Amino acid sequence: xxLSLTKVVNGCRLGKIKNLGKTRDHTMDIPxxxxxTKTGSAPHLTHHTLRNIHGVPAMVQLTxxxxxxxxxxxxxxxxxxxxxxxxxxxxxxxSLHDPVSPCPAGYxxxxxxxxxGVSGRVEMTVSKFMAIQQALQPDWFQCLSDGEVSCKEATSxxxxxxxxxxxxxxxxxxxxxxxxxEVLQKSVIIGVIEGGDVMEERLRSARxxxxxxVGGFLLDGFQGNPTTLETRLRLLSSVTAELPEDKPxxxxxxxxxxxxxxxxxxxxxxxxxFFPYQVTERGCALTFNFDYQPDPEETLLQQxxxxxxxxxxxxxxxxxxxxxxQEITSFEINLKEKxxxxxxxxxxxxxxxxxxxxxxxxxxxxLLVTNELLAGVLLMMHNFEHYFGFFHSIREALKSDxxxxxxxxxxxxxx
Amino acid sequence: MAGAATQVSLExxxxxxxxxxxxxxxxxxxxxxRLPHGTVATPVFMPVGTQATMKGITTEQLDALGCRIxxxxxxxxxxxxxxxxxxxxxxxxxxxxxxxxxxxxxGGFQMVSLVSLSEVTEEGVRxxxxxxxxxxxxxxxKSVQIQNALEMTKRDVPGxxxxxxxxxxxxxxFWRMVALSTSRLPKDKPRYLMGVGYATDLVVCVAxxxxxxxxxxxTRTARFGSALxxxxxxxxxxxxxxxxxxxxxxxxxxxxxxNHSRAFLHALLHSDNTAALHHLTVHxxxxxxxxxxxVRTSIVEKRFPDFVRDFMGTMYGDPxxxxxxxxxxxxxxxxxxx
Numbered sequence: 103x104x105l106s107l108t109k110v111v112n113g114c115r116l117g118k119i120k121n122l123g124k125t126r127d128h129t130m131d132i133p134x135x136x137x138x139t140k141t142g143s144a145p146h147l148t149h150h151t152l153r154n155i156h157g158v159p160a161m162v163q164l165t166x167x168x169x170x171x172x173x174x175x176x177x178x179x180x181x182x183x184x185x186x187x188x189x190x191x192x193x194x195x196x197s198l199h200d201p202v203s204p205c206p207a208g209y210x211x212x213x214x215x216x217x218x219g220v221s222g223r224v225e226m227t228v229s230k231f232m233a234i235q236q237a238l239q240p241d242w243f244q245c246l247s248d249g250e251v252s253c254k255e256a257t258s259x260x261x262x263x264x265x266x267x268x269x270x271x272x273x274x275x276x277x278x279x280x281x282x283x284e285v286l287q288k289s290v291i292i293g294v295i296e297g298g299d300v301m302e303e304r305l306r307s308a309r310x311x312x313x314x315x316v317g318g319f320l321l322d323g324f325q326g327n328p329t330t331l332e333t334r335l336r337l338l339s340s341v342t343a344e345l346p347e348d349k350p351x352x353x354x355x356x357x358x359x360x361x362x363x364x365x366x367x368x369x370x371x372x373x374x375x376f377f378p379y380q381v382t383e384r385g386c387a388l389t390f391n392f393d394y395q396p397d398p399e400e401t402l403l404q405q406x407x408x409x410x411x412x413x414x415x416x417x418x419x420x421x422x423x424x425x426x427x428q429e430i431t432s433f434e435i436n437l438k439e440k441x442x443x444x445x446x447x448x449x450x451x452x453x454x455x456x457x458x459x460x461x462x463x464x465x466x467x468x469l470l471v472t473n474e475l476l477a478g479v480l481l482m483m484h485n486f487e488h489y490f491g492f493f494h495s496i497r498e499a500l501k502s503d504x505x506x507x508x509x510x511x512x513x514x515x516x517x
Numbered sequence: 518m519a520g521a522a523t524q525v526s527l528e529x530x531x532x533x534x535x536x537x538x539x540x541x542x543x544x545x546x547x548x549x550x551r552l553p554h555g556t557v558a559t560p561v562f563m564p565v566g567t568q569a570t571m572k573g574i575t576t577e578q579l580d581a582l583g584c585r586i587x588x589x590x591x592x593x594x595x596x597x598x599x600x601x602x603x604x605x606x607x608x609x610x611x612x613x614x615x616x617x618x619x620x621x622x623x624g625g626f627q628m629v630s631l632v633s634l635s636e637v638t639e640e641g642v643r644x645x646x647x648x649x650x651x652x653x654x655x656x657x658x659k660s661v662q663i664q665n666a667l668e669m670t671k672r673d674v675p676g677x678x679x680x681x682x683x684x685x686x687x688x689x690x691f692w693r694m695v696a697l698s699t700s701r702l703p704k705d706k707p708r709y710l711m712g713v714g715y716a717t718d719l720v721v722c723v724a725x726x727x728x729x730x731x732x733x734x735x736t737r738t739a740r741f742g743s744a745l746x747x748x749x750x751x752x753x754x755x756x757x758x759x760x761x762x763x764x765x766x767x768x769x770x771x772x773x774x775x776n777h778s779r780a781f782l783h784a785l786l787h788s789d790n791t792a793a794l795h796h797l798t799v800h801x802x803x804x805x806x807x808x809x810x811x812v813r814t815s816i817v818e819k820r821f822p823d824f825v826r827d828f829m830g831t832m833y834g835d836p837x838x839x840x841x842x843x844x845x846x847x848x849x850x851x852x853x854x855x
Binding site: 144149175178179443444446475 | 568569570571572573574575576577578581597598602605606612613614759760762772773776777778780781784785787788789790791792793794795796799
């Protein structure tokens with residue numbers, strides 16, 4: 103696998119990762135995102151409906167939390183999780199946790215870490231962890247690590263130090279086991295940068311992890327709410343400065359458009375795409391504009407639309423939604439609102455997704471009000487396509503040196 | 518015997534059905550319905566999309582399965598979102614973006630419900646006519662006492678719906694009522710048997726002369742994790758499928774069976790990803806449509822009775838193990854099993 107940078111602009115890296123996958127002939131663009139899945143399937147989507155989406159990323163994110171309990175089945179299956187889930191051609195990255203569900207703290211020891219699945223906690227020593235990866239056979243996998251330091255608010259230096267020590271120990275042990283297994287050598291280990299909010303520990307984690315033969319780096323523990331990210335951005339710059347240029351940098355738990363841009367400016371390459379899923383679960387559709395150089399007439403129309411939407415968001419408070427107890431952002435509209443009952447426009451004018459080409463806001467509103475399953479399907483299709491389009495526009499903006507315009511546009515829409 | 522009813526002119530009703538083939542033994546027919554949104558081959562199974570949606574699958578997916586007619590319930594839609602909105606959305610077709618045919622319980626396709634089931638007694642079934650409220654006792658022996666039904670058969674309608682028979686009545690009564698109805702209905706008009714959807718019932722009722730069927734069963738059972746197969750159904754949530762790496766049905770051409778194994782679907786059903794339900798909905802609709810297609814082909818190729826025997830053999834292990842009511846029903850139209 104080879105990462106080639108086309109250019110670096112204001113800390114943002116534009117490039118390609120080539121020779122990916124078992125056949126060594128896949129390519130990924132950076133900055134980019136991974137397709138978010140639950141138990142090996144895009145949420146709400148079957149093979150057919152997933153295929154309808156334009157711009158689906160080349161790499162799929164699987165979560166060990168949803169797959170660890172199927173270890174035995176996958177071992178007997180023998181052919182790897184990609185084929186098992188019906189995505190034999192996709193690149194696969196296996197993360198430890200599901201970014202949407204927070205992990206309960208207090209379960210990492212010097213010998214093991216745990217993930218939480220449907221049937222409960224699955225504890226994994228390094229050997230068990232690697233045995234599971236051997237059954238999964240992903241292209242990339244996050245190394246077993248201790249990320250719990252960020253589950254709590256206050257980080258003690260002691261706890262931060264432990265997270266780095268443990269993660270390095272796990273990494274060395276995993277690398278050892280990888281050397282002893284032909285199957286595992288076909289997968290790439292992603293080293294995990296820990297250290298909480300303690301600069302010293304973060305730097306130590308970055309430097310030490312970079313010494314190991316990992317294929318890339320996962321920046322863990324930067325997730326939280328928007329305010330915590332602000333304070334952590336400084337840490338992020340310092341961390342990425344310690345990492346080699348020719349290996350990809352992934353970040354966990356960051357998926358909002360404004361936060362994505364902040365992280366790209368600080369040297370991050372790859373993101374998870376769970377934000378469109380969260381939007382879907384609260385019955386909302388992404389509508390934020392990422393067209394940083396539209397024709398003047400469009401700008402006027404979009405601006406009017408955006409202002410309308412921003413006004414409405416001010417009136418909307420936190421809503422309770424199962425699993426995604428988050429506030430509606432200003433990047434989206436809430437289709438449950440009565441004003442969409444007779445709105446026969448598509449979700450986003452000009453959007454080429456299946457939902458916008460075939461259905462109206464009024465129809466989605468009806469589906470939500472009547473609790474129909476199709477609401478989730480159509481919203482997921484739109485939200486993923488919109489989000490992947492955003493990443494495409496980031497790359498285009500970097501290519502033509504227009505990132506400042508895009509950033510300004512996104513910031514205008516962030517409440 | 519009732520006096521001969523006056524012949525009412527049947528010319529003015531549109532001839533929507535064209536008979537393509539008839540079974541020489543039973544009452545099974547293969548035909549074509551010429552409808553405003555395209556031709557529909559019969560016998561046909563119509564999936565039910567109650568609230569302007571086919572339960573988690575897109576209209577494109579439904580079209581790709583070969584579905585050309587499905588059901589919409591105007592009763593529900595009359596409440597939500599309401600008739601004015603549907604009108605503004607260019608009708609139900611426009612609202613849900615379905616390019617093919619829709620059968621609704623009012624408007625559009627003028628169907629008349631034959632009777633509504635009132636009471637099952639030892640003597641027979643007591644029906645209440647929706648037109649004049651008169652009660653009639655309809656028993657197999659007293660075929661002469663179906664004046665109301667006779668009257669309706671003479672009405673100037675494009676087809677007939679046989680309703681009120683998917684409730685709690687016994688199967689023995691059920692098939693007799695269907696047989697009686699089809700014996701009285703004109704041949705050149707479609708017979709739509711409401712609420713019938715189990716595979717065995719479909720095959721038997723085709724033999725008895727029905728052309729169109731609808732039922733929530735296949736789509737509903739999908740959402741409970743049950744996949745329909747020629748031998749019955751697979752409760753995919755059960756542990757026995759945990760390591761079953763074959764497709765639901767190796768003969769099935771649906772996307773679910775082309776891309777996924779029972780083991781994967783088992784795992785997905787135990788997660789909170791709704792995709793599991795959609796995979797099964799797609800398959801179950803495909804199963805019903807493929808079944809009807811196979812039935813039709815066998816009628817056209819003049820081997821329907823053999824098809825029935827094979828079907829029952831696969832479903833029950835042996836044609837002779839078929840449930841009694843079905844054996845009796847088939848025998849009544851000249852098809853013997855084993």
